[in-house]
Amino acid sequence: MLTTLPAFLLTLCVLIVVHEWGHYRVAVACGVKVLRFSVGFGRVLWRHQRDRDATEFVVCALPLGGYVRMLDEREGPVAPHALDGAFNRKSLAARSAIVAAGPLANLVLAVLLYAAAHVIGIVEPRAVLSTPAPASLMENAGLRSGDWVREWSPDGQTWQDVPSMTELRWQITQALLEGRDLELLVTDREGHGRRSVRVELSRLSSGEVDAATLKAVGLSPAFSEPVLGELKDRGPAAVAGLRQGDRVLSIDGVAVADAYTVRERIAGSLRDGAAVPQQWRIERDGRVLSLPVLPHVRTEGERRIARIEAYVGTPPQMVTVRQGPLDALARGVQRTWDVAVLTLRMIGRMLVGEASVRNLSGPLTIADVAGQSVQQGLAYYLSFLALVSVSLGVLNLLPLPMLDGGHLMYHAFEAVTGRPVSEAWLDRLQRGGVALLLLLMSVALYNDVARLLGLH
Numbered sequence: 357m358l359t360t361l362p363a364f365l366l367t368l369c370v371l372i373v374v375h376e377w378g379h380y381r382v383a384v385a386c387g388v389k390v391l392r393f394s395v396g397f398g399r400v401l402w403r404h405q406r407d408r409d410a411t412e413f414v415v416c417a418l419p420l421g422g423y424v425r426m427l428d429e430r431e432g433p434v435a436p437h438a439l440d441g442a443f444n445r446k447s448l449a450a451r452s453a454i455v456a457a458g459p460l461a462n463l464v465l466a467v468l469l470y471a472a473a474h475v476i477g478i479v480e481p482r483a484v485l486s487t488p489a490p491a492s493l494m495e496n497a498g499l500r501s502g503d504w505v506r507e508w509s510p511d512g513q514t515w516q517d518v519p520s521m522t523e524l525r526w527q528i529t530q531a532l533l534e535g536r537d538l539e540l541l542v543t544d545r546e547g548h549g550r551r552s553v554r555v556e557l558s559r560l561s562s563g564e565v566d567a568a569t570l571k572a573v574g575l576s577p578a579f580s581e582p583v584l585g586e587l588k589d590r591g592p593a594a595v596a597g598l599r600q601g602d603r604v605l606s607i608d609g610v611a612v613a614d615a616y617t618v619r620e621r622i623a624g625s626l627r628d629g630a631a632v633p634q635q636w637r638i639e640r641d642g643r644v645l646s647l648p649v650l651p652h653v654r655t656e657g658e659r660r661i662a663r664i665e666a667y668v669g670t671p672p673q674m675v676t677v678r679q680g681p682l683d684a685l686a687r688g689v690q691r692t693w694d695v696a697v698l699t700l701r702m703i704g705r706m707l708v709g710e711a712s713v714r715n716l717s718g719p720l721t722i723a724d725v726a727g728q729s730v731q732q733g734l735a736y737y738l739s740f741l742a743l744v745s746v747s748l749g750v751l752n753l754l755p756l757p758m759l760d761g762g763h764l765m766y767h768a769f770e771a772v773t774g775r776p777v778s779e780a781w782l783d784r785l786q787r788g789g790v791a792l793l794l795l796l797m798s799v800a801l802y803n804d805v806a807r808l809l810g811l812h
Contacts, residue, residue, distance in 0.1 A: 365419060367741055369395060371462065371748055372422040378461025379424040379454060380411075386450040389427040389441035397421060426454075448767055455763045462749030463692055469742035471688035473735040477678035480520035481578035484545055484673060486616035492574025493560060497553045499542065501613035502579055507541040512552070515541060519677045521578045528575055530694065531557045533701055545579070580615035580669035591665025596636070596649040598666065603639040615669025622662050625651050631662045688742075695746040703754070757789025 372395050383390050396416035405412040426443040427434060434442050443451065483505040488494035507515040508527050518524050518540075531538045538555045560572055582604040587594045604612050607621040625631045631651040638645050651662040679687060755765040762785070766777045777785075 368419050374461050374465045375458040376422045376424050378457035382457035383454045388443050392425040395422045452767045455760050459749040459752040459760050462745045466692045466742040466745040467688040469738045470691045471684040473738040474679045474684035474687050476735040477676045478735040479674050479676050480522045481672040482675045483518045483521045483524045484579040486576040486579050486614045488574030489571050493555050494574030497555045502545050503542045505540050505542050509539040512539045576616045578672035580672050582612050582615050582618050583670050585667030588665035592652050593664040593666035597647050605637040607634050607636055618668050622651050625662045629660055696750050699750045757785040
């Protein structure tokens, strides 16, 4: 909590300031008088104004947004000598540029943040696979535990490096949403035995990429040795006689190649809501032992989960993904574009019912992920901040009333018809926009609470 709240507030402040700064700078460049630059809403906590005619900068108590208030005849009387600085008196192109500047500032920020993260270097698991799920697409393609994915290709002709498991997950996600197959060039863990495999992702019809989809693909966590770590006192593992450092060879006669398989076998011990005993073969100090193990069952939300109260697996092999400034900048542009397209595609799928609204996240999820990313290091936090910045920029460009995209929609109507949207229609659209935003916020908040309670 001590990390989560400051990280969440810092995330909000950075994104809000950059967004509103975009509006502010372009407004000033277009000769519009800016009355107030506000971070947050409600009671003013801090205020600065150079002189009576200058812009008032304020920080308010509720940091869930911000605004730039400009001189505008539609919001109050304007003195004749100040009309030239009124927003509504500017050309359609100038007004549109001012409105679009906020979301575009968020997208530019995302590019710079992604680039900075890659210059600093991100420590991520190497793309060495654990055992693919049975009958999954990756198992059918011939992939197995210990395979190291080195490169990927959309067509088997042009190949790109896979520096980490994170990149592999990203490329699989992209291919799933685009409904195309993926070619992978793999070796063993030592880099020997290069071969190419084709994962037929186009066979999987799914509107969303969640844990169930990735299991159908067969993508499991990065490879980890099937060795036990710290055990909880008087837990099932300790009671069974297992010790830290034991290497698991098989469970119920089924050989295990990695820690992921051990965890899956433990989870599979449930029968009608209760765990059944398992027979484990382990290697300890050069000796092979056979021990009966009875997992405990815990209830998390609506799920019952079998556990042995021990850490299973060794840390995966890690790699530092780092690039030079120019390559990192190019990477930032590409990743920002990819995330923006992915966001729009997911929104489109939700609108037509091909993806669940459970994909919507609200402030609780953002706060939780912000806290986790800060604990993982600066590069992780910058990448998270970039992701949220892209989402904010894209969402604000949607043609919905109350959003910047809604105002751009009004300007498009004016460009086509030669006249602005009537006040009556503006009022109706604004009311509808408020209702829609409240609905979306309610769904996102419900999803946050459901995730915290283990219901999703």
